[in-house]
Amino acid sequence: MTSVRxxxxxxxxxxxxxxxxxxxxxxxxxxxxxxxxxxxxxxxxFYQWLGPIPTTGSNFGxxxxxxxxxxxxxVGLNIVVGFAGLLDLGYFGFFAVGAYTVAVLTSPSSDLKTxxxxxxxxxxxxxxxxxxxxxxxxxxxxxRGDYLAIVTLGFAEMIRVAATSSEFxxxxxxxxxxxxxxxxxxxxxxxxxxxxPRPYYWLVLTLIILVVIGVRNLNRSxxxxxxxxxxxxxxxxxxxxxxxxKFKLWAFASGAFIGGLAGxxxxxxxxxxxxxxxxxxNSIIILAAVILGGSGNIVGAIVxxxxxxxxIERFRGIEFFGVELYEYRFMFFGLVLVVMxxxxxxGLIPNRxxxxxxxDRRKEVIxxx
Amino acid sequence: xxxxxxxxDFGGYTITGLTVGAIxxxxxxxxxxxxxxxxxxxxxxxxxxxxxxFAAIWGWAALGLDRDSxxxxxxSIMLYLxxxxxxxxxxxxxxxxxxxxxxxxxxxxxxxxxxxxxxxxIGASIAIAEAFGIYTRxxxxxxxxxxxxxxxxxxxxxxxxxxxxxxxxxxxxxxMVALDLFINRSRIGRGIRAVAQDQNxxxxxxxxxxxxxxxxxxxxxxxxxxxxxxxxxxxGTLTYSVGFLLGLKAxxxxxxxxxxxxxxxxxxxxxLGLVENYASALFGANWKDLVAFVVLVVLLMFRPTxxxxxxxxxxxx
Numbered sequence: 001m002t003s004v005r006x007x008x009x010x011x012x013x014x015x016x017x018x019x020x021x022x023x024x025x026x027x028x029x030x031x032x033x034x035x036x037x038x039x040x041x042x043x044x045x046f047y048q049w050l051g052p053i054p055t056t057g058s059n060f061g062x063x064x065x066x067x068x069x070x071x072x073x074x075v076g077l078n079i080v081v082g083f084a085g086l087l088d089l090g091y092f093g094f095f096a097v098g099a100y101t102v103a104v105l106t107s108p109s110s111d112l113k114t115x116x117x118x119x120x121x122x123x124x125x126x127x128x129x130x131x132x133x134x135x136x137x138x139x140x141x142x143x144r145g146d147y148l149a150i151v152t153l154g155f156a157e158m159i160r161v162a163a164t165s166s167e168f169x170x171x172x173x174x175x176x177x178x179x180x181x182x183x184x185x186x187x188x189x190x191x192x193x194x195x196x197p198r199p200y201y202w203l204v205l206t207l208i209i210l211v212v213i214g215v216r217n218l219n220r221s222x223x224x225x226x227x228x229x230x231x232x233x234x235x236x237x238x239x240x241x242x243x244x245x246k247f248k249l250w251a252f253a254s255g256a257f258i259g260g261l262a263g264x265x266x267x268x269x270x271x272x273x274x275x276x277x278x279x280x281x282n283s284i285i286i287l288a289a290v291i292l293g294g295s296g297n298i299v300g301a302i303v304x305x306x307x308x309x310x311x312i313e314r315f316r317g318i319e320f321f322g323v324e325l326y327e328y329r330f331m332f333f334g335l336v337l338v339v340m341x342x343x344x345x346x347g348l349i350p351n352r353x354x355x356x357x358x359x360d361r362r363k364e365v366i367x368x369x
Numbered sequence: 370x371x372x373x374x375x376x377x378d379f380g381g382y383t384i385t386g387l388t389v390g391a392i393x394x395x396x397x398x399x400x401x402x403x404x405x406x407x408x409x410x411x412x413x414x415x416x417x418x419x420x421x422x423f424a425a426i427w428g429w430a431a432l433g434l435d436r437d438s439x440x441x442x443x444x445s446i447m448l449y450l451x452x453x454x455x456x457x458x459x460x461x462x463x464x465x466x467x468x469x470x471x472x473x474x475x476x477x478x479x480x481x482x483x484x485x486x487x488x489x490x491i492g493a494s495i496a497i498a499e500a501f502g503i504y505t506r507x508x509x510x511x512x513x514x515x516x517x518x519x520x521x522x523x524x525x526x527x528x529x530x531x532x533x534x535x536x537x538x539x540x541x542x543x544x545m546v547a548l549d550l551f552i553n554r555s556r557i558g559r560g561i562r563a564v565a566q567d568q569n570x571x572x573x574x575x576x577x578x579x580x581x582x583x584x585x586x587x588x589x590x591x592x593x594x595x596x597x598x599x600x601x602x603x604x605g606t607l608t609y610s611v612g613f614l615l616g617l618k619a620x621x622x623x624x625x626x627x628x629x630x631x632x633x634x635x636x637x638x639x640x641l642g643l644v645e646n647y648a649s650a651l652f653g654a655n656w657k658d659l660v661a662f663v664v665l666v667v668l669l670m671f672r673p674t675x676x677x678x679x680x681x682x683x684x685x686x
Contacts, residue, residue: 087484089491139670146410147669149487150620154662157617165655280613284495291488331499337492341485342475361480 038205042198061197065269067309068204069262074289074305075211075298076258081287082295082351083219084251085231086141087149090156092283094256097132097159098263100169101125103273107175111168118179118268129260130253137252141245156283163275174274181268192268200269207265211258212298218254219298227251231296232357281330285312288333291340294347296354303349308333375650380528382646388534388603390642391541395596396619397626397634398548399465399589405565405629406585409483412490413468414593415616416497417461421594422607423501424460425453426512436511449515450536453598461594465586468493474579494613502609509608512601537599544595545635548588552631557584565629618645618661625668627675636676 019027040046042061047054054060073095080088104110105121140151163169180192181203191199218224226247229237238244267273285308293304311332315325340347346355375382396418403411429449440446472489520532552558563571564581572578600615601607622641626633641661649657668675 085484087487139666143669143673145484146487147624147673149484150410150617151662151666151669154617154665157614158659158662161656161659165653281495284491287488288492327503328499331496331503334492334495334497334499338472338489338496341481341489341492342472342479345481345485358481361482 035209039202042201059197061201063310063313065197065201065204066313067306068201068208069266070286070289070309071302071305072204072208072211072262072265073259073286074293074301074308075208075215076255076262077286077290078295078298078301079215079218079227079258080251080255081290082297082301082354083224083227083231084248085145085227086248086251087145088152088252088255089149089287090152090154090159090283091255091259091286092278092280093152093156093159094129094133094259095263095266095282096156096163096278097129097256098125098260099267099273099277100163100263101128101260102264102267103175103178104169107178107273109170109173109175109177118181118264122264125264126257126260129256129263133253133256134249137249141248141252153283156278156280160275160278160280163278170274172274172276174272174276176272178267178271178273180271194271197269200265204265207261208302211261212302215254215258216298223247223250228353284330284337285333288337291347292336294349294351294354296351297347297349300347300349300351304347371651371653375647378528378650380526382650383643384528384530384534386643386646387639388537388642389646390622390639391538392596392599392603392638393615393619393622393642394635394638395541395544395592395599396615397623397638398545398592398631400620400623401626401628401631401634402561402585402589404623406561406582407473409473409486410490410620411468411586411589412487412616413472413494413497414465414589415612415619416494416501417465417468417590418593418597418600418616418619419498419501419607419609419612420464421457421461421590421597422600422612423505423510423597423609424594425457425598425601426510426607428456429453429513429515434513434515436513439514439517446515450598450602453515453601454540454595457598458591458594461597462587462590464497465590465593466583468497469583469586494616498609498612505609507609509606511606512604514605516602518605533603537603540595540599542635544592545631548592549631551588557581561585614658621661621665621668624665624673624675627677630675630677633675633677640676 042064044060047060054063073091076094077088077091080086080091102118102121102125104112105114105116105124106118108115136152136155140148164171180190181200183191185191192203193199219227226237226242226244227250229240229242230244230247234244266277270277286305289304289308290301291304292308293302294300312326312329315329345358396414399414399417400411403409403414429452432449432452434440434449440449468490472493473486476485476489516533516536518531518533521529522532522535523530552561560571560576560581561584563574563576564578568578571581618641619638622637623634624637625641626635626637641664644664645657645660648660
């Protein structure tokens with residue numbers, strides 16, 4: 001048993017080492033190949049060779065779009081949970097703010113009747129989500145982490161209740177005819193139409209690449225170092241002169257920004273937003289994705305988000321001993337959270353530093369344990 | 370704001386608020402006890418409550434009471450109530466024990482960071498709630514009518530007080546008085562207070578820390594189980610997902626009174642129940658669920674230690 005475990009560990013370690021020691025051009029080549037693969041993925045000519053990977057029940061392009069939205073959300077939540085170490089349980093609330101802002105500003109069924117195009121509503125949605133992140137963060141980020149978790153959970157629930165109950169936000173009837181993103185082919189057909197989900201997927205994929213570059217740079221800057229110091233020891237960071245509150249607020253606002261972006265993209269694709277989109281457990285699924293992938297590591301968050309969303313879609317329509325597996329998805333992810341935190345709190349693809357933090361804590365002495 | 374609705378039936382809103390608040394207070398005790406000892410928000414406590422509520426209904430069903438049956442006769446009603454409370458308490462305490470053993474103890478042994486506890490707690494909470502949801506096919510389960518809901522016991526200043534309301538408030542108060550005595554007078558209670566003050570020192574003084582922690586979870590479970598049975602009696606149906614919101618409100622109640630403070634849980638629960646009911650009269654029932662969160666946020670901004678202050682250890686050493 002132990003030998004097998006050691007063998008697996010050493011193997012994984014070797015992969016990590018090889019990656020870190022590989023020449024730069026080789027790493028870039030691998031990354032480029034992965035990106036090309038994902039751009040090619042939704043084409044039938046390509047994915048038909050991939051055996052059981054494409055989903056059978058539903059349109060694979062549509063599934064890929066859903067997965068890409070989850071990946072974007074996981075990358076955003078990773079800033080808050082992974083980098084700054086703040087447990088945000090209501091991350092989906094920001095998604096809702098983004099989607100609803102676009103809906104209210106563009107849809108003909110909205111009371112405002114502004115009928116803006118999608119592209120004009122997008123920056124407004126992003127700014128509003130950031131403001132909502134700051135508004136939520138200001139009273140709560142001064143408190144201990146566990147209170148923050150509960151209040152963010154409450155925030156997501158508040159948005160859901162508001163969306164269900166208020167006249168202005170239309171409840172379950174929702175907003176329809178939200179415009180698509182602009183652009184048309186040379187023959188006049190719109191790029192972002194109703195039938196073909198692929199352009200939306202490509203759009204989100206491109207945005208994910210941009211967001212990842214931005215987040216990576218942010219993480220390697222002064223801001224990122226401040227986040228890590230807050231995660232490791234907030235008191236020590238404060239004593240060293242890091243304005244912890246400011247940087248926690250920054251993390252919250254950046255996370256909110258990405259959540260809002262995902263919401264706005266979703267609204268533009270779906271062209272319908274109602275309170276039924278706002279299931280509270282979505283926040284938990286994204287959290288499970290970040291933890292599963294490896295919080296604090298961008299690649300981990302991407303893999304986690306992709307894996308979790310893909311598994312949900314793969315479960316759909318599959319029966320196992322006469323039960324629908326899709327029904328069990330939330331229970332499954334609940335158990336994933338428990339098992340991961342106990343056996344591998346650093347996630348599947350850990351951030352080296354974060355893994356070392358967990359390892360370090362284990363060595364500390366516990367009396368009477 | 371609809372002041373007419375509030376003042377035309379002020380007594381009615383007050384008594385309903387107190388009834389709801391008593392249930393919040395019982396559940397809040399579980400949060401406050403665990404928090405006082407472990408400095409940990411036991412997020413899965415809402416599912417401990419749900420387990421008790423389901424167990425009571427299924428226990429009555431095993432005794433031959435289905436959703437349409439009506440109990441009659443004072444003796445048999447009392448018997449059903451006691452049996453229901455007992456089954457619910459055992460089921461909830463069992464769930465709490467499992468959660469402690471499976472989700473928390475391994476993390477304690479590894480000295481995991483506090484957020485890790487919260488994440489496993491959420492995972493456990495979702496997994497349990499979903500298991501009930503799948504088992505009940507996500508449909509509401511009807512409880513038998515043990516105490517007739519329209520049975521008016523007495524009238525105070527023009528407000529009718531029903532048997533159910535009296536039952537809920539009195540039994541919740543009785544449970545809390547018993548708990549208060551237990552914590553402050555008994556040997557185990559002294560152990561709990563000692564562990565709450567300083568775990569390591571208590572362990573060095575010969576207190577079995579793990580056993581005390583288990584006892585704390587069990588007591589919290591018993592309280593939540595009784596709350597679950599009272600909820601069945603008051604509402605009459607049970608859906609797997611109600612625990613989440615109720616748990617969040619009970620947690621708010623615990624923070625309101627001062628988390629870690631037993632008497633604070635009572636004060637916070639009753640207060641939150643009242644505020645919520647008055648607000649639902651003023652703003653409409655749709656917005657009722659928002660009140661708890663607004664209270665929580667405002668409270669955390671201005672007085673995060675709650676009304677009576679946080680302390681289980683400092684209660685009286």
